[in-house]
Amino acid sequence: MEILAKGGNAFDAAVAVSAALAVVEPYSSGIGGGGFWLLHRASDGYNTMVDGREYAPAAATPGMYQDKGGNVIPGDSLNGPLSAAIPGEVAALVYINKHYGRLSLAGDLAPAIRLARDGFPLDRMFHGMLASREQKLKQWPAAWAVFYPHGRVPATGFILKQPDLAHTLELIAQQGEAGFYQGWLARQMVDAVRAAGGIWSLADLRDYRVKERQPLVGEYHGMRIISAPPPSSGGIVLLEALNILSGYDLGHDSDLMRKHLIIEAMRYAYRDRAEYLGDPDFVKMPLSRLLSPYYAAGLRAGILPDKATPSSMLAPVMDSGPESHHTTHISILDADGNRVAATFTVNFRFGSGFMPPGTGVILNDEMDDFVSKPGVPNGFGLVGNSANAIAPRKRPLSSMTPTFLENPRGLAILGTPGGGRIISMVLLGTLDYFNGGDAASIVSLPRYHMQYLPDVVFYEPGAFTPNDIIGLEKMGYRLHELAPYGNMQAITWDYKTGKVTAASDPRDIGKAEVR
Numbered sequence: 335m336e337i338l339a340k341g342g343n344a345f346d347a348a349v350a351v352s353a354a355l356a357v358v359e360p361y362s363s364g365i366g367g368g369g370f371w372l373l374h375r376a377s378d379g380y381n382t383m384v385d386g387r388e389y390a391p392a393a394a395t396p397g398m399y400q401d402k403g404g405n406v407i408p409g410d411s412l413n414g415p416l417s418a419a420i421p422g423e424v425a426a427l428v429y430i431n432k433h434y435g436r437l438s439l440a441g442d443l444a445p446a447i448r449l450a451r452d453g454f455p456l457d458r459m460f461h462g463m464l465a466s467r468e469q470k471l472k473q474w475p476a477a478w479a480v481f482y483p484h485g486r487v488p489a490t491g492f493i494l495k496q497p498d499l500a501h502t503l504e505l506i507a508q509q510g511e512a513g514f515y516q517g518w519l520a521r522q523m524v525d526a527v528r529a530a531g532g533i534w535s536l537a538d539l540r541d542y543r544v545k546e547r548q549p550l551v552g553e554y555h556g557m558r559i560i561s562a563p564p565p566s567s568g569g570i571v572l573l574e575a576l577n578i579l580s581g582y583d584l585g586h587d588s589d590l591m592r593k594h595l596i597i598e599a600m601r602y603a604y605r606d607r608a609e610y611l612g613d614p615d616f617v618k619m620p621l622s623r624l625l626s627p628y629y630a631a632g633l634r635a636g637i638l639p640d641k642a643t644p645s646s647m648l649a650p651v652m653d654s655g656p657e658s659h660h661t662t663h664i665s666i667l668d669a670d671g672n673r674v675a676a677t678f679t680v681n682f683r684f685g686s687g688f689m690p691p692g693t694g695v696i697l698n699d700e701m702d703d704f705v706s707k708p709g710v711p712n713g714f715g716l717v718g719n720s721a722n723a724i725a726p727r728k729r730p731l732s733s734m735t736p737t738f739l740e741n742p743r744g745l746a747i748l749g750t751p752g753g754g755r756i757i758s759m760v761l762l763g764t765l766d767y768f769n770g771g772d773a774a775s776i777v778s779l780p781r782y783h784m785q786y787l788p789d790v791v792f793y794e795p796g797a798f799t800p801n802d803i804i805g806l807e808k809m810g811y812r813l814h815e816l817a818p819y820g821n822m823q824a825i826t827w828d829y830k831t832g833k834v835t836a837a838s839d840p841r842d843i844g845k846a847e848v849r
């Protein structure tokens with residue numbers, strides 16, 4: 335709001351909020367991580383996605399997380415500097431500011447610098463994250479000193495100051511990309527990473543580039559869906575599931591049948607994620623086939639009206655178990671109609687946990703989004719194959735799904751954190767918007783999820799009625815209740831009434847504001 339009031343547009347606001355979240359929510363995202371910023375420019379209707387996803391260091395190899403016997407070494411792709419890919423967020427923010435913003439980079443970064451330098455009161459979520467990650471962060475003295483200033487988890491309300499991070503952000507404000515990817519800061523990061531067992535080089539940082547990619551566009555009963563292309567799997571899985579569902583009359587199906595069909599659509603679409611998807615600069619993917627209505631019709635033919643399809647009947651790829659995770663999402667609409675849906679991350683809570691001394695920057699553990707070994711699940715229980723194998727300078731496959739929805743009635747902007755479950759959450763939100771839901775309804779909707787393997791339907795309390803549970807179990811589904819998950823941020827704009835609604839997920843501490 336501060337940036338918009340100063341004359342900035344939605345793109346400036348996205349840069350400012352992304353940078354501020356690096357300070358106040360470093361367990362979810364940060365300048366040591368990366369993400370996808372989906373943009374809509376109102377003046378000419380141009381849609382684009384700024385891909386600031388991390389890439390693997392040049393010294394990375396497909397078997398780098400396996401021992402001599404070919405077994406995956408637990409934790410190596412999740413903890414410490416060896417798990418960190420080369421960050422893309424700074425390059426993305428500088429790029430968005432330069433090509434789409436109205437204010438100076440220093441102007442967009444000013445709120446983040448202020449929050450880092452002057453501090454802010456620790457909220458209950460941050461407090462909880464520090465309590466849950468104490469052992470992980472204790473291993474890395476710089477991170478420990480910043481987040482546990484008196485050698486213990488600070489109380490809520492404690493004013494947390496991050497002067498090193500403020501200095502790093504100031505370097506970026508003054509020098510742009512070079513402030514992070516070259517010079518003192520780059521040397522500091524590379525030296526620390528290598529001294530602690532990592533494989534970064536100065537050239538890895540110097541050569542990092544954002545990619546501007548054409549978003550995927552699909553259609554569901556007259557509603558247009560604009561979403562993230564690879565190296566995120568989000569848009570493909572979302573559109574493939576919607577293509578499958580578009581052959582049914584969900585509005586007239588019973589509630590149980592509707593849920594059955596949605597779960598089956600998730601199963602087929604997530605299976606193809608594991609089989610085919612990876613970094614488009616490295617692998618050839620049958621995207622037009624996956625998004626073809628004929629392909630969806632073929633998948634539909636395999637779905638029985640009264641029975642769950644065992645995932646083992648589909649060509650095999652993986653096995654898994656869900657875990658806690660973190661990432662962040664922002665949705666922004668300005669008075670000119672410019673829009674941003676951005677999902678970005680350091681991957682798991684506090685990423686790798688590693689902070690190069692003197693930088694204030696928590697490095698990601700995004701290398702875990704690659705396939706360490708075909709068929710062996712990653713931290714989100716997702717498996718894959720060679721399409722998402724580790725290779726030098728390759729981007730790991732993501733599930734982040736920043737999305738715009740457009741229909742004659744108006745539009746919606748949405749997205750959420752949640753690892754592999756991001757796509758099913760966005761799918762349910764999309765169907766809710768299609769059925770007339772506003773932002774509050776989209777973000778609060780009870781959720782359920784199926785990702786092909788494990789062959790289990792995960793659901794939040796309240797997502798299924800007792801009758802749904804009996805009916806789904808009778809069809810052959812294995813059900814598993816989870817604690818509430820996700821942190822969706824959504825905006826809707828009704829063209830006829832002019833009404834804008836914005837809502838932040840009631841499961842978390844975010845805030846939505848309309849002015």
Ligand code: GLY
Nearest residue numbers: 681732733734753
């Ligand atoms: N790091 C989670 C994702 O990109 O899907």
